[in-house]
Amino acid sequence: MDYKELNLIGSSSPHIRTKDGTAHIMAEVLIALVPALAFSVYNFGWYVLTVTLVSMAGCCVFEWLYRTLMKKNNTVGDCSAAVTGALIAFVCPPNIPLWMILIGDFFAIVIVKQLFGGIGKNFLNPALAARAFMLSWASAMSTWVVPGSKLPLLGTVDVVTSATPMSYLHANNLAGLTEVYDLQDMLIGFIGGSLGEVSALLLTIGGVWLIFRKIITWYIPVSYIGTVAVLTFLFPRGNDPMTWMLYNVLGGGLVLGAFFMATDYVTSPVSHKGQVIFGIGCGLITVFIRYFGSYSEGVCYAILVMNLTVWIIDKHTRPSRFGVVKAPKEPKEPKEKKEAGAK
Amino acid sequence: MAQSFFGGIHPNDKKAATNKKPIEKLPPPARVVIPMSMHIGAPCQPCVAVGDMVTVGQRVGEPVAFVSAPVHASVSGKVVAVEPRIHFSGVPVMSVVIENDFNNTICPDIHPPVEKPGEITPEQLVEIVKNAGIVGMGGATFPTHVKISSGLGKVDTVIINASECEPYITSDHRFLLEYPEEVIGGATILARAFGVDRVHIGVEANKQNAAELLRLKIEEAKAPVVVDVLHTRYPQGAEKQLCQSITGRQVPPGALPAAIGCAVFNTVTTAAIYRAVYTGMPVTHRVVTVSGSGVNEPKNLECPIGTPICELLDACGGVKKNTFKILMGGPMMGHSQYDMDAPIGKGTNAILAFCEDEERTVEHPACIRCGKCMSVCPMKLQPVFMYQYERAGMLQELEEAHVMDCMECGACTYICPGRLHLVQTFRAGKQKINNAKAAAKAAAEAAAKAAEAKKEA
Numbered sequence: 001m002d003y004k005e006l007n008l009i010g011s012s013s014p015h016i017r018t019k020d021g022t023a024h025i026m027a028e029v030l031i032a033l034v035p036a037l038a039f040s041v042y043n044f045g046w047y048v049l050t051v052t053l054v055s056m057a058g059c060c061v062f063e064w065l066y067r068t069l070m071k072k073n074n075t076v077g078d079c080s081a082a083v084t085g086a087l088i089a090f091v092c093p094p095n096i097p098l099w100m101i102l103i104g105d106f107f108a109i110v111i112v113k114q115l116f117g118g119i120g121k122n123f124l125n126p127a128l129a130a131r132a133f134m135l136s137w138a139s140a141m142s143t144w145v146v147p148g149s150k151l152p153l154l155g156t157v158d159v160v161t162s163a164t165p166m167s168y169l170h171a172n173n174l175a176g177l178t179e180v181y182d183l184q185d186m187l188i189g190f191i192g193g194s195l196g197e198v199s200a201l202l203l204t205i206g207g208v209w210l211i212f213r214k215i216i217t218w219y220i221p222v223s224y225i226g227t228v229a230v231l232t233f234l235f236p237r238g239n240d241p242m243t244w245m246l247y248n249v250l251g252g253g254l255v256l257g258a259f260f261m262a263t264d265y266v267t268s269p270v271s272h273k274g275q276v277i278f279g280i281g282c283g284l285i286t287v288f289i290r291y292f293g294s295y296s297e298g299v300c301y302a303i304l305v306m307n308l309t310v311w312i313i314d315k316h317t318r319p320s321r322f323g324v325v326k327a328p329k330e331p332k333e334p335k336e337k338k339e340a341g342a343k
Numbered sequence: 344m345a346q347s348f349f350g351g352i353h354p355n356d357k358k359a360a361t362n363k364k365p366i367e368k369l370p371p372p373a374r375v376v377i378p379m380s381m382h383i384g385a386p387c388q389p390c391v392a393v394g395d396m397v398t399v400g401q402r403v404g405e406p407v408a409f410v411s412a413p414v415h416a417s418v419s420g421k422v423v424a425v426e427p428r429i430h431f432s433g434v435p436v437m438s439v440v441i442e443n444d445f446n447n448t449i450c451p452d453i454h455p456p457v458e459k460p461g462e463i464t465p466e467q468l469v470e471i472v473k474n475a476g477i478v479g480m481g482g483a484t485f486p487t488h489v490k491i492s493s494g495l496g497k498v499d500t501v502i503i504n505a506s507e508c509e510p511y512i513t514s515d516h517r518f519l520l521e522y523p524e525e526v527i528g529g530a531t532i533l534a535r536a537f538g539v540d541r542v543h544i545g546v547e548a549n550k551q552n553a554a555e556l557l558r559l560k561i562e563e564a565k566a567p568v569v570v571d572v573l574h575t576r577y578p579q580g581a582e583k584q585l586c587q588s589i590t591g592r593q594v595p596p597g598a599l600p601a602a603i604g605c606a607v608f609n610t611v612t613t614a615a616i617y618r619a620v621y622t623g624m625p626v627t628h629r630v631v632t633v634s635g636s637g638v639n640e641p642k643n644l645e646c647p648i649g650t651p652i653c654e655l656l657d658a659c660g661g662v663k664k665n666t667f668k669i670l671m672g673g674p675m676m677g678h679s680q681y682d683m684d685a686p687i688g689k690g691t692n693a694i695l696a697f698c699e700d701e702e703r704t705v706e707h708p709a710c711i712r713c714g715k716c717m718s719v720c721p722m723k724l725q726p727v728f729m730y731q732y733e734r735a736g737m738l739q740e741l742e743e744a745h746v747m748d749c750m751e752c753g754a755c756t757y758i759c760p761g762r763l764h765l766v767q768t769f770r771a772g773k774q775k776i777n778n779a780k781a782a783a784k785a786a787a788e789a790a791a792k793a794a795e796a797k798k799e800a
């Protein structure tokens with residue numbers, strides 16, 4: 001055989017790579033969101049599906065437009081814009097007007113993500129930053145439809161609004177809250193709240209799927225939720241720490257935030273040690289805002305604040321170098337003792 | 344299961360294509376091209392001339408330094424050229440070209456070097472290994488006599504590396520199945536030389552049958568050898584990682600395994616030591632796995648050293664028309680080959696041809712800060728930041744991130760979902776740091792000289 005005819009290319013090793021690229025990871029995240037979304041459709045009506053799909057499409061279009069206008073390579077295919085779109089929808093009220101969510105999409109994709117250089121370069125979580133920005137429409141962003149409203153596919157009709165569990169907690173009204181929603185409602189999600197945050201159970205299933213698929217690690221969700229649980233248990237408002245703690249953990253979008261927002265690769269630390277610190281920080285700030293803030297929900301701002309600290313955490317959580325084993329402590333002690341004796 | 348090392352990846356091992364195929368002897372090639380450099384260290388000087396008749400095992404290249412290894416003829420016949428020829432490193436290297444007379448005449452000087460091989464002294468062993476031209480045959484090609492002599496007195500753990508962690512390659516696996524006695528015999532010799540009561544053979548769990556066979560043979564021979572079955576995980580077979588898996592000790596940065604009392608020998612190297620001690624035969628042949636999506640009929644072939652790559656491919660039914668890459672070595676650390684006349688060297692364990700894209704390169708790689716590169720790095724480095732430093736030209740930061748510890752295993756590049764060329768960038772970065780250091784050194788020397796000249800004046 002004549003091998004001179006082959007068109008051989010050369011490159012330096014390695015010559016194989018895993019199949020799982022960025023698009024694969026993003027697709028897994030979308031899959032993990034599906035159970036919670038399905039529940040929201042059941043809980044609030046078909047309109048939430050419209051909102052989610054419009055938001056995903058909006059993010060993709062803005063990303064495509066920006067990259068095209070700026071003459072940059074097209075990155076819609078990595079699916080990260082779609083994930084951002086879905087997450088923006090998840091943190092908005094179920095009956096949000098479509099134009100409003102599109103403005104949120106624009107803010108997330110163009111201002112937060114692309115102006116800083118696109119995927120991997122932004123330092124704030126785009127979905128949460130968009131939500132914080134959209135809070136300027138205070139009334140629209142804080143009308144919560146009651147669970148069980150059947151919002152039709154296209155558009156919002158007159159809706160019956162309710163208070164979210166968080167507003168009860170913020171008002172120290174645990175008794176009132178337990179009357180409206182029992183723990184089972186809180187767990188499964190028969191409660192008022194933002195579009196995707198209500199079902200703690202299905203979000204946890206989605207999150208565990210992501211951990212199982214090695215898309216995210218358990219460090220952030222566990223340290224985040226754990227910190228909130230411990231703090232609210234130790235410093236309860238009222239005399240039933242267990243119930244207070246459970247309502248705090250299951251409500252206020254904590255589960256959504258801990259599994260899907262705080263774990264955003266781009267805006268969280270890269271090392272496992274750093275991720276634990278980040279999770280604990282998120283937990284501390286969340287509880288602090290819930291207890292002392294004028295605003296009832298802490299998750300969004302807690303994560304955004306911690307996003308800003310990521311570079312510091314990264315800097316101080318470098319892994320120890322291979323082969324540099326910490327000197328054993330035993331030989332030191334006798335020395336110190338000797339010194340003490342000499343003195 | 345033994346302990347394990349940090350990080351690591353689980354690529355599809357693709358060994359099924361050849362791991363049940365017995366080693367076949369390659370039809371004798373008409374010509375072999377024996378390069379004077381198939382090892383780390385100084386190249387050899389050719390010691391034969393055009394027209395000379397040579398025999399199998401006859402020395403054709405003399406080492407000129409301690410860190411080097413002699414080179415021997417792998418076929419009998421006539422020397423037809425002594426000139427630079429294309430080499431697997433991509434550049435021409437001084438080589439001895441032998442035309443095969445197909446008589447396979449063994450060199451008359453070859454005889455068992457000692458009367459009682461069971462009682463050789465370490466010094467004798469070093470001499471025998473040196474004369475036999477044995478080098479690390481897993482691919483590292485470090486001269487084995489140097490490793491033995493520098494380890495004597497320091498080493499308390501001798502490890503035989505049978506992990507063969509690179510995908511596709513099965514040459515060591517087949518060797519273990521077909522010549523277990525030689526490997527065990529070699530291990531026994533090493534145990535004696537280093538004065539240890541047992542030698543560890545590290546086998547990855549995907550070669551259970553080899554581990555079982557070895558245990559059986561060890562039992563029979565009552566050899567001072569134990570088999571450690573290790574996790575199937577790349578890069579289990581990297582020296583530092585293997586030491587860590589078996590002893591739990593970590594080799595300090597920049598040091599060799601001897602620093603923590605370990606010496607690691609490849610399977611085939613160990614067998615070569617056995618052959619040299621018992622028969623006096625130097626390294627003239629080796630087993631090469633020919634595999635990959637582009638090869639028509641994957642095989643394990645035993646061939647004379649110096650056989651051109653094309654002969655091996657021909658013996659495997661040639662390659663598919665759309666083959667676009669041919670490698671020497673494994674897919675994680677092997678080198679691209681352009682010229683199929685390049686010869687097989689002592690450290691060549693595989694020739695792989697690819698016609699399917701398994702590299703998945705993208706036009707615009709983008710880091711998503713997933714941290715996966717860090718969790719797979721067996722050296723506990725932070726590829727994500729090292730990449731940024733290199734790109735920004737921040738050489739000092741790059742060095743402070745310990746880029747020099749990177750062993751270029753490629754695990755980070757393999758796992759990166761953003762498809763960054765991580766290890767490729769680190770290679771360039773290391774080069775730049777070395778260049779900068781050399782330049783700084785030269786400048787300092789020049790300055791010192793100038794100052795001296797001034798003083799004198």
Ligand code: SF4
Binds near residue numbers: 712730755758763
């Ligand atoms: S694996 Fe790739 S994408 Fe992930 S952090 Fe490392 S360099 Fe970035």
Ligand code: SF4
Binds near residue numbers: 721751752755769
């Ligand atoms: S190539 Fe270097 S940086 Fe990458 S995983 Fe291997 S040792 Fe770590």
